Amino acid sequence: MGDQDMSQRDNTTPYNAADYDAGVRKVIPFYEHLHEQAIDLIKGIVPEPRLWLDTGCGTGHLVELAIVEFPRTRFVLADPSKAMLEQATQRLRNADPDQVSFMHSPTCETMAIRLGQAPDVITAVMCHHYAKAQERRKMTQVCRELLAHGGAYVTFENIRPDSEEATKIGLQRWWRFQQSRGRDDSTIEQHLARFGTEYFPITVSEHLQVLKDCGFRTAQLLWYSHMQAGFYAVK
Numbered sequence: 001m002g003d004q005d006m007s008q009r010d011n012t013t014p015y016n017a018a019d020y021d022a023g024v025r026k027v028i029p030f031y032e033h034l035h036e037q038a039i040d041l042i043k044g045i046v047p048e049p050r051l052w053l054d055t056g057c058g059t060g061h062l063v064e065l066a067i068v069e070f071p072r073t074r075f076v077l078a079d080p081s082k083a084m085l086e087q088a089t090q091r092l093r094n095a096d097p098d099q100v101s102f103m104h105s106p107t108c109e110t111m112a113i114r115l116g117q118a119p120d121v122i123t124a125v126m127c128h129h130y131a132k133a134q135e136r137r138k139m140t141q142v143c144r145e146l147l148a149h150g151g152a153y154v155t156f157e158n159i160r161p162d163s164e165e166a167t168k169i170g171l172q173r174w175w176r177f178q179q180s181r182g183r184d185d186s187t188i189e190q191h192l193a194r195f196g197t198e199y200f201p202i203t204v205s206e207h208l209q210v211l212k213d214c215g216f217r218t219a220q221l222l223w224y225s226h227m228q229a230g231f232y233a234v235k
Helices: 017-024 031-045 061-069 082-091 108-115 133-146 164-180 185-192 204-213
Strands: 051-055 074-079 100-104 121-125 152-158 218-225 228-234
Touching: 031 061, 031 121, 031 152, 031 218, 031 228, 051 061, 061 074, 061 082, 074 082, 082 100, 121 133, 133 152, 133 204, 164 185, 204 218, 204 228
Parallel strands: 051 074, 051 121, 074 100, 121 152
Antiparallel strands: 152 228, 218 228
16 A cells, blocks of 8 residues: 555555554564563653653554553553544553543643643654654653653654765665565655655754753663664653
């Protein structure tokens, strides 16, 4: 299945929400590993979080895994796409409603007003790279302000390598990965054309600087492979 035209999508990703889980695994190398890394990290920073906000939650896969590891944690799943939230609600339909809730969050300010409690953990997996520089910084700042003292912020995003040559090499490698997952050349070309036009990757050093500028006491690279990276920060 190819990437869809923006006018036909019900969210900012290349896929409609119902197709996201199948599509993203053909595009993002080690996609499952991102969630595993986030969960393992949280165990070492906040072993028993009271509240975990998963912003840009998509179809709810991260929380589906995390709820097993953190059975006493309350999870709030937030996303600007109602279609994504519908998928997440269906995925977690058997979860205790006292433990899992959903929030349609078209803006960061909406989340800040409606949460009512400082989260110990905030995750943002493959969503903030859709924002341009000023909006990204604002979103990161809001996440920092929402967190409880000592809370952890974990984010994974597409990354822009440090040079034009490295970017070219990275995009060629990304092409081969998608090709190995059965995508045709036209679909791959359409997907890679979104780099810098529909989403706006920044470099690892720029990511770390944003986290530091927003006031986190610790900001660290967590994971890096292909054209994706994960970061964590502690308030």
